[in-house]
Amino acid sequence: MYLPSFQLNNKVALVTGAGRGIGRALAIGLAEAGADVAIFARTGSDLEAVAGEIRALGRQAYPFSVDVTNREQIEAAVSAIIRETDRIDILINNAGMNIRSQALAVTDEEWDTIMQTNLKSAFLCSQIVGRHMQQREYGRIINIASVAGQVALRTGVVYAATKAAMIQMTKVLALEWGKHGILVNGIGPWYFKTPLTEKILNQPDYLAEIIARTPLRRVGELEELVGPAVFLASDAANYVTGQTLFVDGGMTIYGF
Template identity: 60%
Template sequence: METYLPSFHLEGKTAVITGATKGIGRAISISYAEAGANVILISRTKSDLDQLKTDLEMRGTNVQTIIGDVQQYKEIIKRVDDVIGDRSIDVWVNNAGMNIRSEAEKVTEEEWDQIINTNMKSAFFFSQYAAKKMKEQEYGKIINISSVAGHVALRTGVVYAMTKAALIQMTKTLSLEWGKYGIRVNAIGPWYFPTSLTEKLLQNEQYVQDIVDRTPLKRIGELKELAGTAVFLATEASDYITGQTIFVDGGMTIYGF
C-alpha cells in the first residue's frame, strides 16, 4: 500500500540553524525538533541558547549549541566541524540576519559591512561548507531565509533589501550548480511576523494598518505558519523542489508593489 505522509518528518536527520534562538529561527528550531530532527543551534547569546536547549531536550530532542556571531563564520565552521565529526549534515538553514533602517543617503560604510556580512556573506560561505558535506552523501537541503523585501520595494532599508534579493538569486544559482549532487537549495520570503527585527514597528498602530492594508489575508503572520514551510522544505516531501523562493506573505506579493 502506498503511503506519503511519512515523508513529512525529519527523524534521524541533523539540521543546523543559524540565528536559532529568536523569532523565525526559534520557530524553525522548535518545529524541526517536533519533526524528529537532531538540531545544532547557532546564536550569539549563550543564555538564549541554554534556554532553548533546555526546552527542546524536554521534548526528547538531541540538541547541540554553538555560540558565535555569523560574521565570524570561519570560527563557527570550525566549531560545527568539531560538533559534527564524521556525521552528516542533512539540513542547513541560513536564518541569521539583521537590518539597520537608515535612509539611503545616510548609510555608512560600517553599516554596509555589518549588514552585508551578516545577511549575505555568511549565508554564502555557510552554504559552501554545508554543500561540501552534503556532496559526500549525495543529499541535502539548504534553506535561505530571504524576505519579500528582496522581491518588492519596501521601507526596510536599501542595504537589507539588496542582501535579501541576493539570497534569492544565490538560491537559484546554487541549486543549478549543486542539483547534480542531490543538494536542494530553496528560500523562504517572509512578510511581517513578530520578531526582534519587527517588534518596535509592530507597536505602531498606523504602521501595522499599512501592512494589513497591503495583505490580502488582512493580518500579520504567526510564526507557526512560517515554520510549516521550513519543515516542508527540509523533508523528503519537497525533494523535487529546488531553486525556489516560497513567499509566506499572506498574499502580499501578488500585488507587485
Template identity: 65%
Template sequence: MSYLPSFELTDQVVVVTGAGKGIGRALAVGAAEAGADVVILARTEADINETAGLIRDLGRKAYSIQADITNNEDISNAVKRIKVEAGSIDVLINNAGMNIRSKAKDVTEAEWNQIFQTNLQGAFFMSQACAEFMKENGGGKIINIASVAGLVALRTGVVYAATKAGMIQMTKNLALEWAEDNITVNAIGPWYFRTPLTDKLLQNEEYLQDILSRTPMKRVGELKDLVGASVFLSSEASNYMTGQTLYVDGGMTIYGF
C-alpha cells in the same frame, strides 16, 4: 503504492543559524517537533541555551554552538564540531540576519558591510562549508530565509533589500551548481511576522495599519506560520524542488507593491 511522501524529519540533523530567538528559534523547535535533532547556532549563549532546552523538552538532541557567521573561522570551527558531535548535516537553515533601517542617503559604509556580512556573506559561507559535508554524505537540503523585500520595493532599508534580493539569486545559482551532488537549495520569503525585533514597530498603530493595508489576509504572520514551509522544504516531500523561493506573506506579493 503510496503517493504521499514523508513530511517527518525523524533522526535528521538540522542546523539553524540565528536560532537563539525569533524566527530561528521557531524553525529549530519546529524541526524538533518533526523529529529532527537540531544544531543551534547563535552569538548569544543565553539564547542558545533557552532554545536548546525547548528542543530537549521534546525528547530530541540539541547541539549548542556559539558562533558568529560573519567570521569564516567560526563557521569552519562550527562545522568541524558538528561533524564530530552530530555526525551529519542533513538540513541547513540560513536564518541569521539583521537590518538597520537607514534611509539610502544616510547609509554608512560600516552599516553596509555589517548587513551584507550577516545576511548574505554568512549564509554563503555557511552553505559552502555545509554543502561539502553534505556531498560526502550523499546530499542534503539548504533553506535560505530571504524576504519579500528581495522581490518588491519596501521601506525596509535599501541595504537589507539588496541582501535579500542577493539571497534569492544565490539560492538559484547554488541550486544549479549543487544539483549534481543531490543538494537542493530553496528559500522562504516572509512578510511581517511577530518577533522580538518587530514587536515595537507593530505596536505603532499607524505603522501596523500600513502593513495590513498591503496584506490581503489582514494580519501579520505568527511564527508558527513559517514552520510548515520550513519542514516541507526540509523533508522528502520537497525532493524534486530546488532553486525556488516560497513566499509566506499573507498574499502580500500578489499586489507587487
C-alpha cells in the same frame, strides 16, 4: 502510496540565528518533526533556552556560540557537529539583521554590517556545510530571505539588496549542487511578530498600512513559518529546488 513523508526522523539540522524570533521557531519546529538540531547564535543564554526546549521534545540539541560572519568559527562548529553526529542533513540560513536608514544616510559601517550578517553568513555556512553535503550526496539548504528581496519596501536599501541577493544565490547554488543531491530553496516572509519587528509593529499607523497591503489582513505568526520549512527539509520536497516560497499572507500579489 502517494503521500510523501513530512517527518525528519534521524535527520540532523543546523539553524543559524536560532536564539530568538524566526530561528528559534524553526529550530523547535524541526525538532517537533523529529530532527536533532544544532543551533548557532551569539547570546549564550538564548542558546541554552532554545536547547532546553529542543531537549524537552526528546531530541538532541547542540548549541554553539558562533559569529556566522567568521569562517574559522563556522568551520570549527561544523566540524564539532559532524564529529558528534556524523552528518548535517539540513541547513537553515536564518541569521540576519536590519538598520532602517534612508539611502542617503547609509554609512559604510552599516552597509558592511548588514551585508556580512545577512548575505556573507549565508554564503559561508552554505559553502562550508555544502562541502560536507556533497561528500554525502545529500543535503537540504533553506535560506530565509524576505519579500523585500522581491518587491520594493521601506525596509532599507541595504537589507533589500541582501535579500534579493539571497534569492538569486539560492537559484545558483541549486543549479550547481543539484547533481550532488543537494536541494537549495528559500523562504520569503512578510511581517511576522519577532523581536526584530516588534518596535515597528507597535506603531499603529504603520501596522494599519501593512495590514491593508496584506490580503489575509494580519501579520504572520511564527508557527506559520514552520510548516513551509519542514516541507522543504523533508522528502515531500524531493523535486523542489531553486525556489523561494513567499509566506506573506498574499502580500506579493501586488506589492507595497
